[in-house]
Amino acid sequence: MKKLSLYLGCITPNRYPGIEKATRLCLERLKIDCSDLPGASCCPAPGVFRSFDKATWLALASRNIVLSEEMGRDLLTICNGCYGSLVDANNELKNDPKLKKSTNAHLEKIGKKFKGTVDVRHIIELLYDEFGPEKIKEAIVRPINLRVALHYGCHLVKPSKERQLGSSENPRFFDELIEAVGAESVDYPDKMACCGAGGGVRSALLDRSLAMLNHKLVRIKEADVDCIVNACPFCHLQFDSGQVEIAEKLGIEYNIPVLHYSQLLGLAFGFSPEELGIDLNLVTNQEFFEKLKAIAEG
Amino acid sequence: MDPSEISNALKEAGLEILTCMQCGTCSGSCPSGRYTGMITRKLVRKARVGGDILHDEDLWMCTTCYTCQERCPRGISITDAILKIRTIAVHEGIMLPAHRKVSQLVLQYGHAVPINDSVKERRVKLGMESLPETVHKYPDALADVQTLLKSCGFDKLAVSEG
Numbered sequence: 001m002k003k004l005s006l007y008l009g010c011i012t013p014n015r016y017p018g019i020e021k022a023t024r025l026c027l028e029r030l031k032i033d034c035s036d037l038p039g040a041s042c043c044p045a046p047g048v049f050r051s052f053d054k055a056t057w058l059a060l061a062s063r064n065i066v067l068s069e070e071m072g073r074d075l076l077t078i079c080n081g082c083y084g085s086l087v088d089a090n091n092e093l094k095n096d097p098k099l100k101k102s103t104n105a106h107l108e109k110i111g112k113k114f115k116g117t118v119d120v121r122h123i124i125e126l127l128y129d130e131f132g133p134e135k136i137k138e139a140i141v142r143p144i145n146l147r148v149a150l151h152y153g154c155h156l157v158k159p160s161k162e163r164q165l166g167s168s169e170n171p172r173f174f175d176e177l178i179e180a181v182g183a184e185s186v187d188y189p190d191k192m193a194c195c196g197a198g199g200g201v202r203s204a205l206l207d208r209s210l211a212m213l214n215h216k217l218v219r220i221k222e223a224d225v226d227c228i229v230n231a232c233p234f235c236h237l238q239f240d241s242g243q244v245e246i247a248e249k250l251g252i253e254y255n256i257p258v259l260h261y262s263q264l265l266g267l268a269f270g271f272s273p274e275e276l277g278i279d280l281n282l283v284t285n286q287e288f289f290e291k292l293k294a295i296a297e298g
Numbered sequence: 299m300d301p302s303e304i305s306n307a308l309k310e311a312g313l314e315i316l317t318c319m320q321c322g323t324c325s326g327s328c329p330s331g332r333y334t335g336m337i338t339r340k341l342v343r344k345a346r347v348g349g350d351i352l353h354d355e356d357l358w359m360c361t362t363c364y365t366c367q368e369r370c371p372r373g374i375s376i377t378d379a380i381l382k383i384r385t386i387a388v389h390e391g392i393m394l395p396a397h398r399k400v401s402q403l404v405l406q407y408g409h410a411v412p413i414n415d416s417v418k419e420r421r422v423k424l425g426m427e428s429l430p431e432t433v434h435k436y437p438d439a440l441a442d443v444q445t446l447l448k449s450c451g452f453d454k455l456a457v458s459e460g
């Protein structure tokens with residue numbers, strides 16, 4: 001595996017730092033050579049900036065990639081949105097000499113140049129390809145026997161022709177990683193449906209965005225799970241903050257805990273919920289923390 | 299803007315929509331349409347035959363989940379086409395106020411979601427530095443991002459009112 005740099009994005013470091021901490025602990029435990037990526041910016045967010053102005057989207061995305069190129073490291077994302085933006089930008093710039101030239105004209109003004117020498121990875125795809133469920137299973141110290149509603153998130157698997165991760169309708173790879181830590185990935189209707197946050201819908205049309213979220217939460221609640229697991233801080237924010245907003249606006253209390261996969265894996269590596277920042281979510285479900293305590297005490 | 303101009307702009311970007319047979323698979327697959335009233339099929343038709351698509355609020359209800367694009371039996375890149383039509387709208391000065399605000403945040407901080415004091419405290423509680431290893435910690439890096447945004451004319455695009 002090529003050496004990596006950790007690209008943080010916006011929501012992880014600036015809203016859910018527990019995801020950053022959990023990721024760092026997991027990378028260290030798996031002895032993955034992953035350095036910081038000092039000075040990185042917003043990816044920029046694919047749904048909005050990409051649609052506002054392509055040159056701007058490519059300029060900012062390529063700068064983040066170039067920072068990693070300069071270190072000779074592949075860039076590791078822990079967010080589906082950042083992954084979507086950076087993979088697509090990287091591919092477009094690698095394959096289109098004209099775009100590469102026009103983007104480099106902007107980068108030249110800050111003394112940088114996109115060369116196209118590194119790849120963009122997502123932590124789930126990386127764990128699956130470079131380790132696989134079996135090796136993860138061997139690495140854990142404590143099976144986490146929870147019932148999990150897995151949310152893949154759209155941009156991890158779609159557009160599928162850019163991702164090469166197999167079917168976007170009924171993928172299995174992420175479920176296998178859930179099972180590798182001893183949890184059960186519980187099926188539920190519309191599991192692959194969007195959380196409603198992307199494309200600038202959450203920022204501009206919150207009520208509609210929450211209606212889409214509620215559609216998922218109703219089905220997840222019926223599946224009787226212990227928690228929701230995602231691999232995208234924006235989906236994470238939507239599921240966590242969104243539950244509070246739905247309680248305020250619609251008077252429906254779900255109270256379902258939300259974990260990023262690195263937090264679930266961190267639990268299986270023996271770290272405490274506090275070390276992983278799971279207690280920093282807005283949804284605080286006491287029953288869940290007691291369950292985690294019972295698992296920790298064996 | 300003339301509808302043929304939109305159709306041509308899409309074609310130039312490699313996004314052919316004229317093969318659409320209006321089957322409605324896109325609308326039937328749309329998680330947003332179920333709750334927002336967005337009708338993808340009509341949006342594609344409007345882009346093709348005319349109507350004021352740039353001011354159509356459906357344009358902004360797409361979460362870019364790509365399900366319609368995955369399922370289109372004619373292989374039309376529907377989501378990418380919606381994004382391209384948004385680009386045309388933004389360049390005509392049409393942008394939702396909330397999106398203008400997010401744009402300002404990126405211009406000012408280099409982050410669409412900048413840090414705040416309570417998150418700084420949480421970071422320290424977790425044993426990390428209060429500022430992350432991003433533009434937040436490195437003013438020179440932020441200056442570079444701002445130079446790029448200016449070079450692309452994004453500062454003017456984000457403030458211009460329609």
